[in-house]
Amino acid sequence: MLEVDRLRKSYGGRVVLSDLSLSVASHRCLALIGASGSGKSTLLRCINLLETVDDGTVRLEGRDITDPRVRPDEVRARVGIVFQAFNLFPHMSVLDNVTLAPRRVHGVPRPAAEEQALAMLDRVGLASRARARPDELSGGQQQRVAIARALVTNPVLMLFDEVTSALDPELVGEVLSLLAELKADGTTMVVATHEMGFARQVADEVAFLADGTVAEQGPPEQLFTDPVDPRTQRFLRRIIEAGRL
Numbered sequence: 406m407l408e409v410d411r412l413r414k415s416y417g418g419r420v421v422l423s424d425l426s427l428s429v430a431s432h433r434c435l436a437l438i439g440a441s442g443s444g445k446s447t448l449l450r451c452i453n454l455l456e457t458v459d460d461g462t463v464r465l466e467g468r469d470i471t472d473p474r475v476r477p478d479e480v481r482a483r484v485g486i487v488f489q490a491f492n493l494f495p496h497m498s499v500l501d502n503v504t505l506a507p508r509r510v511h512g513v514p515r516p517a518a519e520e521q522a523l524a525m526l527d528r529v530g531l532a533s534r535a536r537a538r539p540d541e542l543s544g545g546q547q548q549r550v551a552i553a554r555a556l557v558t559n560p561v562l563m564l565f566d567e568v569t570s571a572l573d574p575e576l577v578g579e580v581l582s583l584l585a586e587l588k589a590d591g592t593t594m595v596v597a598t599h600e601m602g603f604a605r606q607v608a609d610e611v612a613f614l615a616d617g618t619v620a621e622q623g624p625p626e627q628l629f630t631d632p633v634d635p636r637t638q639r640f641l642r643r644i645i646e647a648g649r650l
C-alpha cells in the first residue's frame with residue numbers, strides 16, 4: 406500500500422531524513438517510534454505532501470506520489486492526517502467541521518455530507534455532540550472529532566502524528582482505544598507515537614527512527630524484546646528506565 410524508498414529531506418542544509426525506507430501493507434498498522442527530533446512528523450508530512458522531498462520516492466498503491474505531476478490535493482483526499490493539535494474550527498459546530506471537506510473539496514451536497522458525517526461521528530462515539538461547538542468538548546472528544554473529520558472522506562491511508570501528546574493523561578486512553586478500534590476494522594495506518602504500550606500491543610509493525618532514518622523495522626514482539634540495532638537498544642533502555650515500557 407505504502408512504500409517509502411530512500412527518502413531524503415533537509416531544511417536549509419540540515420538533513421532531517423536521510424535514506425529512509427519503510428513499507429506498510431494494506432490493513433496494517435505501523436507505529437513510528439523514536440526520540441524527539443528523530444523525524445517522525447517530517448516523515449508523515451512528506452507522505453501527505455505537506456512537505457516536498459529532496460530525493461527518494463513515496464509510492465501509494467503503486468503510484469509515485471512525489472512525481473511533480475501529481476496534485477497534492479488529490480493525494481490528501483486519499484491520505485488522511487491527524488495532528489497533535491486538533492485544529493478544529495472553533496466557530497463551527499462539530500458537524501460542520503466534519504462536513505467541511507466533503508462539501509467544499511469533494512462537492513458532496515449538504516444532506517449527503519451530513520449523513521456521512523453523522524455516521525462517522527457515531528463511529529467515534531460522538532453523534533450526540535454533533536451540534537456542539539469544539540470548546541464545549543473535552544480534549545479527547547475534540548481529537549475524536551478531528552479523527553472523524555479525517556476519516557469521513559474514506560482515505561485509503563491514515564496518518565496519526567502524536568495524536569495523544571496534547572491530551573491530559575486521563576484522556577489519552579479514549580483516543581488510543583479509538584485507534585485500536587480503527588486498526589481492528591482494517592484501517593491502514595501509520596502512527597507516530599511516544600505511547601510504547603500502543604506500539605507494543607496494537608501495531609502490527611514498529612519502525613524505530615534514529616538519525617533521520619529507519620534504524621530497524623519489525624513486529625513489536627521482536628523489536629521490543631530483541632532489538633538488533635544498538636540505537637534501538639539504547640532507546641529502549643532509556644524508556645524502560647523512565648518506566649514507560
Ligand SMILES: Nc1ncnc2c1ncn2[C@@H]1O[C@H](COP(=O)(O)OP(=O)(O)OP(=O)(O)O)[C@@H](O)[C@H]1O
Pocket residue numbers: 416421439440441442443444445446447448567
Ligand atoms: N519546518 C522546519 N524547518 C526547520 N527544521 C525543521 C522543520 N520541521 C522540523 N524541523 C527539524 O527537523 C527535525 C525533526 O523534526 P520532527 O518534528 O520531524 O521530529 P519528531 O521525531 O516528530 O519529534 P517529536 O517526537 O518531538 O514530535 C528536528 O530537529 C526539527 O527541529
